[in-house]
Amino acid sequence: MNYKIRALKPCEIKLLDTFLYEAIFVPEGIKAPPKDVINHPDLQKYISDFGKKSDFCYVAEVEGKVIGAVWTRMIEDYSHVDDDTPSLAISLLKEYRHLGIGTKLMKQILLTLKEKGYKQVSLSVQKANYPVHMYQKVGFEIIHDNKEDYIMICQL
Template sequence: MDYKIRQLKKDEDKILEVFLYEAIFIPEGVEPQPKDIINHPDLNIYISGFGEKTDLCYVAEVSEEVVGAVWTRIINDYGHIDDETPSLSISLLKEFRNHGIGTAMMKRILKTLKEQGYKQVSLSVQKKNYAFNMYKNVGFEIVRGNEEDYIMLCKL
């Protein structure tokens, strides 16, 4: 599949709403949440006011359509480690998963974060999430967990 990865343009921040919703893991047999769930403060923190100095986002395009996004920001979220560690979010539209696009986006943002001087990046993932193995394959390690989720960290 032909795709390109580029930085999010300043006027495109609204598309993060689509990818925040797509980032919500829905286990097999569970009904998806309504789309307005992204307005809940625990979720909206990932995109509200995106574009601050430390915010970073790459998108993947196929035939000039944005099909995925990976972004980081320093926030007190589910994957929070400390105020120096960005939290990472990633999602792809379902039909574009399992083509290597997510891994390529991850590698691109991790490289940029390292170039910017960050030492590590974190994320939260549900244990049943199919993306867990991709996170491990690009260098994330489990630092703690509970019944449902892992907090993972990647040293840069």
């Protein structure tokens, strides 16, 4: 599959609504929440007013269509470690998962964060969510093992 990884354009910030919703893990056999769930304050912090100096985002594009995104920002969220560690979110449209695109997105944002001088990045993932192994392959380690999820960090 031909795709390219590139920075999110300012005119595309609204696309983060779609990818925030796609980032919500829905276990097999469970009904997906309504799309307006992303309006909850705990989720809005991932995308509200995106574009600040410490916000970074890359997208995967296939034939002119954005099909995935990875982004980081300095927020107090489920994976908050400290005030110097950005939190990461990633998602792909369902039909583009399991093709290695997410790994390429992750590697690009990790490289950028390292170049910008960050020492580490964190994320939260539910234990049953399949990308846990991909996160470990690109360098994330589990630092907290909660009842339903892991808090992971990657040293840059």
